[in-house]
Amino acid sequence: NAGVMQNPRHLVRRRGQEARLRCSPMKGHSHVYWYRQLPEEGLKFMVYLQKENIIDESGMPKERFSAEFPKEGPSILRIQQVVRGDSAAYFCASSTDSYNSPLHFGNGTRLTVT
């Protein structure tokens, strides 16, 4: 049973470019969460999605960041016009429900903005 799959593992973008991070949840999981880990810091919640719906985006920056989880295919975290401060590790996690099921984390995408 494959775990949470994130790709790419490493992504390098120049300032002003777009970054697209992909997350395929575990089989049978319909809840996806994105977290960001800045250097020397813990993970910070960004957004919680279910299929075709954004449930909670209280941790998302107001501009340049967006997320989706379509009916078919992986969840996408999109960062437009990246800046150096966006350099971080982005982790996706999935679960079967929103209350009692534990989160399963992917290995993350490490974004470097040059």
Next chain:
Amino acid sequence: AQSVTQLGSHVSVSEGALVLLRCNYSSSVPPYLFWYVQYPNQGLQLLLKYTSAATLVKGINGFEAEFKKSETSFHLTKPSAHMSDAAEYFCAVSLTGGGNKLTFGTGTQLKVEL
């Protein structure tokens, strides 16, 4: 609002010695508390969680944690450290038992020396 504070960003122990990683929480409602471990370039793995069933929680790899309401603490311990325990450890708090929208501490890097 919830928060966790991890005292000591770096802890070093000798192999075979007691491991003690400290975590204090703040929560306006009865909290759900978690410890996660992160190995280099990997995602987070759940070690254990407290969901009010028992104050002493046993996790994987010989770790355990005790919930102390009077001290608002949830410290992680292991009687005898092993080299393979070297990793970063995160304490987290959530409003739900599944711990989906987690608030993480800043992490404690555990080093195990011969």
